[in-house]
Amino acid sequence: MPLAAVMLLPLVWMLVTSVETLAESRHFPPTIVPSGIHWENYPNALDSAPFGRFFANSLVVTLASVAGNLVFCSLAGYAFARLRFFGRDVIFIVLLATLMVPFQVTMIPTFLIVQHLGLVNSLGALIAPNLVTPFGIFLLRQFFRTLPVDLEEAARIDGCSRLGVLFRVVLPLSMPALATLGIVTFLWTWNDFLWPLIAISSTDQSTVQLGLASFQGAHQTRWTLLMAGNVVALAPMLLVFVFAQRWFVQSIAATGVKG
Amino acid sequence: MTRRLLGSEHAAGWLFVLPAVVLIGVFGIIPIGWALLLSFQHNDLLTAPTWVGAANYRELVHDPVFRDSIRRTIIYTLLFVPLSVGGALGVALFLYRPIRLSRFYRTAVFVPVATSTVATGIIFNWLLDPTYGIANFLLGKVGLGPYGFFQDPDQALYAIVAMTVWGWLGFDVIIYLAALQGIPQDLLEAAELDNAGRWGTFRHVILPLLSPATLFLIVWSTINALQVFDEIYVTTRGGPLHATTVLVYYLYNQAFELFHAGYAAAVAEVLFAITLVFSIAQLWIGNRRVHYTS
Amino acid sequence: MRRVLLLAVLAAAVIASGCGGSGSSASGGKVNIVLWHGYVDVEGNALNAAAKRFNATHPKIHVTVQNYGNADYALQKVLTAIRGGSYPDIVYLYGSWAANMARTPKAVDVAPLIKADPSINWNDFWPAERQAVTVGDKIVGVPALVDNLALVYNKKLFDQAGIPHPTADWTWDDLRAAAKKLTDPSAKQFGWAYVADGSEDTVWRFDALLWQAGGDILTPDGKHAAFNSEAGVKAATLLQQMATVDHSVYLDNGNGNYANLFNSGKIGMLFTGPWDLSSFPDVDYGIQILPGDVNHNTISGPDQWVMLDNGDDRRNAAWTFLKWFTSADEAMRWSIATGDLPIRASQTRTPDYPKYTAKYPGIDTFVQNEENAVKARPVIPTYNEISQAMGQAIQAVLLGKAEPKAALDQAAQQVDQILAQGS
Numbered sequence: 001m002p003l004a005a006v007m008l009l010p011l012v013w014m015l016v017t018s019v020e021t022l023a024e025s026r027h028f029p030p031t032i033v034p035s036g037i038h039w040e041n042y043p044n045a046l047d048s049a050p051f052g053r054f055f056a057n058s059l060v061v062t063l064a065s066v067a068g069n070l071v072f073c074s075l076a077g078y079a080f081a082r083l084r085f086f087g088r089d090v091i092f093i094v095l096l097a098t099l100m101v102p103f104q105v106t107m108i109p110t111f112l113i114v115q116h117l118g119l120v121n122s123l124g125a126l127i128a129p130n131l132v133t134p135f136g137i138f139l140l141r142q143f144f145r146t147l148p149v150d151l152e153e154a155a156r157i158d159g160c161s162r163l164g165v166l167f168r169v170v171l172p173l174s175m176p177a178l179a180t181l182g183i184v185t186f187l188w189t190w191n192d193f194l195w196p197l198i199a200i201s202s203t204d205q206s207t208v209q210l211g212l213a214s215f216q217g218a219h220q221t222r223w224t225l226l227m228a229g230n231v232v233a234l235a236p237m238l239l240v241f242v243f244a245q246r247w248f249v250q251s252i253a254a255t256g257v258k259g
Numbered sequence: 260m261t262r263r264l265l266g267s268e269h270a271a272g273w274l275f276v277l278p279a280v281v282l283i284g285v286f287g288i289i290p291i292g293w294a295l296l297l298s299f300q301h302n303d304l305l306t307a308p309t310w311v312g313a314a315n316y317r318e319l320v321h322d323p324v325f326r327d328s329i330r331r332t333i334i335y336t337l338l339f340v341p342l343s344v345g346g347a348l349g350v351a352l353f354l355y356r357p358i359r360l361s362r363f364y365r366t367a368v369f370v371p372v373a374t375s376t377v378a379t380g381i382i383f384n385w386l387l388d389p390t391y392g393i394a395n396f397l398l399g400k401v402g403l404g405p406y407g408f409f410q411d412p413d414q415a416l417y418a419i420v421a422m423t424v425w426g427w428l429g430f431d432v433i434i435y436l437a438a439l440q441g442i443p444q445d446l447l448e449a450a451e452l453d454n455a456g457r458w459g460t461f462r463h464v465i466l467p468l469l470s471p472a473t474l475f476l477i478v479w480s481t482i483n484a485l486q487v488f489d490e491i492y493v494t495t496r497g498g499p500l501h502a503t504t505v506l507v508y509y510l511y512n513q514a515f516e517l518f519h520a521g522y523a524a525a526v527a528e529v530l531f532a533i534t535l536v537f538s539i540a541q542l543w544i545g546n547r548r549v550h551y552t553s
Numbered sequence: 554m555r556r557v558l559l560l561a562v563l564a565a566a567v568i569a570s571g572c573g574g575s576g577s578s579a580s581g582g583k584v585n586i587v588l589w590h591g592y593v594d595v596e597g598n599a600l601n602a603a604a605k606r607f608n609a610t611h612p613k614i615h616v617t618v619q620n621y622g623n624a625d626y627a628l629q630k631v632l633t634a635i636r637g638g639s640y641p642d643i644v645y646l647y648g649s650w651a652a653n654m655a656r657t658p659k660a661v662d663v664a665p666l667i668k669a670d671p672s673i674n675w676n677d678f679w680p681a682e683r684q685a686v687t688v689g690d691k692i693v694g695v696p697a698l699v700d701n702l703a704l705v706y707n708k709k710l711f712d713q714a715g716i717p718h719p720t721a722d723w724t725w726d727d728l729r730a731a732a733k734k735l736t737d738p739s740a741k742q743f744g745w746a747y748v749a750d751g752s753e754d755t756v757w758r759f760d761a762l763l764w765q766a767g768g769d770i771l772t773p774d775g776k777h778a779a780f781n782s783e784a785g786v787k788a789a790t791l792l793q794q795m796a797t798v799d800h801s802v803y804l805d806n807g808n809g810n811y812a813n814l815f816n817s818g819k820i821g822m823l824f825t826g827p828w829d830l831s832s833f834p835d836v837d838y839g840i841q842i843l844p845g846d847v848n849h850n851t852i853s854g855p856d857q858w859v860m861l862d863n864g865d866d867r868r869n870a871a872w873t874f875l876k877w878f879t880s881a882d883e884a885m886r887w888s889i890a891t892g893d894l895p896i897r898a899s900q901t902r903t904p905d906y907p908k909y910t911a912k913y914p915g916i917d918t919f920v921q922n923e924e925n926a927v928k929a930r931p932v933i934p935t936y937n938e939i940s941q942a943m944g945q946a947i948q949a950v951l952l953g954k955a956e957p958k959a960a961l962d963q964a965a966q967q968v969d970q971i972l973a974q975g976s
Contacts, residue, residue, distance in 0.1 A: 004367040076279035085272025098287030100534035105527040109293035129286040142471040176437035213622040305657035
């Protein structure tokens, strides 16, 4: 499908650039077919900075954020979807409203808060603000509301606590939504650049995106290394996506799990 | 009595949302309050600020670049949201069928979303270059163009629309794919038995059942579209001649290039108000039109 | 179950994360200072090596060098750090930020330090550098980098078109004629390139032309715009004619494609600086001073090391480091390693200087050209706003959307307002 070709174009270009020589990359229009495959760009890129450390840091931060979101957004999303409590709709709007102010404005006070908590220049600074996002709450609220409520009512009648209903009845039926939330949270946290830039100043705590930025000088950019780094950084994302597909895609021809 | 209260729905509701409220309260609401205070100051973030009351807001009213940036942001949003959500619906429906290589296509559609903005900017700068880009080359073959794209003040904003729709479509697609999971098989089979046809099934079964996801995507895309920045930063930088100076870009320029952080915060508050209005309107309409299975 | 898992992950994360600091005061007699920079690659390595050398020879001070990522984002990071109260001792900043940095009490005024310690040999730095860090009575930094604009051209394209190579006597007419001859639409080849995104990149090239025609950016009292004078209109008209009539100019939209195009042999001439030279491995390029009008003025874009105040001990340590790092010998070492221009005039007389010119062919022209950097852009807090007004005007002219005089007049009006309001 031509659409697929259009979508894949950047990946192709990144791959091509990552195996070129630096001189070749300094051409415009860009060369589509490199003269040879210079795999050494990959180890060169990864050696130029402690990328192993960066990957580990990024992974810790991202997994923690995903875990946090899955738990807290499920709880809150369920409450907004099914429970009636005082101030529910107002709180929902307020939480959603926090998405409406651009980060460029909130990043300085956020930094001050993180500093106050003693988390500056630590992975905690990267995790804490990302443990829950109104996006996830909104997403799960919508999905939970599409589930048939009789299953939940039946479980309640059977004496299940509300928490139990959530964990034993609702969540197993929400795998597609949870998988989607997981993927998206993974993606955003993994690709986050501006906040780690501000919150982290030492190499030990840097993430992959910060590491990649070091390939871009003020006047010079080492495209080949940058793209090699980008390809490697992209890989976990795509792996997660491919792996998680089984949870949110089932062909319409397959027998449905839900009746 | 206490037991009734503790077991009551109110208490449960509050307990469930408590962690989220606390975390978002600390990391979301406090910074926004700070930003509000900032908007009432003349502050360059370097020296001691001065309180100026509503002076920043008064200045905004007389600022032609600001007014234009509102107009541009809204035009951008009104184009981006229908194109990305509508386009994603089409793609998701297509990918939901048992076609060959569906897994490959799905991953392909997702790639732009996972690609960094920097790489996307470089690609599009190349594709849309007026002299050397492939776009004009291909358009020339069918007798169109050449177009200035990023370099033409009349076209730049639309080029950005194209670029961001390309970059975000896959995201909407996976949301829709997940939502399509939730459509019970028997409903679809019943529609088939009723001879509803493809279009009928779509209009009367699939579309209503997807409406929760659609509402979500519309609200979410609107919020994001009103704040578009990164893609503009790596391509047109608000130009040419302010053609792509949208609200957040204007704000960034004021705060970090001209050192008018207080003014920038005022811009942010106006943006916040606009976004809030849009979202509340959409949610209110959504509550009446969206179909949740009960 | 899930809850436990989450707690475990959180706990692991908190334990795994250390708590970074930002330098510390004297501990056991040693003063630790932190330096932030945006150097990568060759320059990054040179800086790390220099820091190592310094630490080895100065046992009482330890310099930690930290890369803050792209220098474009540096300002956001530095502002946040200053607001947050934990900032480095030395930070590399673009010259365009000097005037604003001077306003924070945290920025150290170097003037008294120079007075008390003339061993830094302040007047040895090029005039353009000294001008760029002087904001009124304050001197807000120590020169880190100097460069200037010269004419870089593709020798092969000139030979192919049968045009004699540019000389030091070239005029604007020569430039225009050559650009026209080197432009070939069928081969998608342009004679010249200009960064037309309306940013400072657009403005500072125009400034060089403006000065060459005998004009100025502001009036001597600094209260009014002066760039819409006859000289300014002349300069803008040259751009208009070349871009919209001759179509001999590739308009770069700020993403640096011009460098790759030049390297691919698609552009004949550039106004650019030494930083771009390593992007042209495939071109046999020549370097000449800018073609002139009344004079051959060029423009210099110095960057600086700004010192931030973390107390007496750290400030003194930072000063010691900067004196050492910018000394003629160390600076020469730096230039040889990185290709950056010498920051001190006396470097041209050090024994290692010929090594430098041998390693980087043509660099000597840039060094000589530094003497043509007679005028400088105003170092005032409102400069960025002025630049944006000018940039819009020039961009409009280049795109054919406005006439030179009208565009410059309108920008001058805006600038007068900006200057009247102060900041």
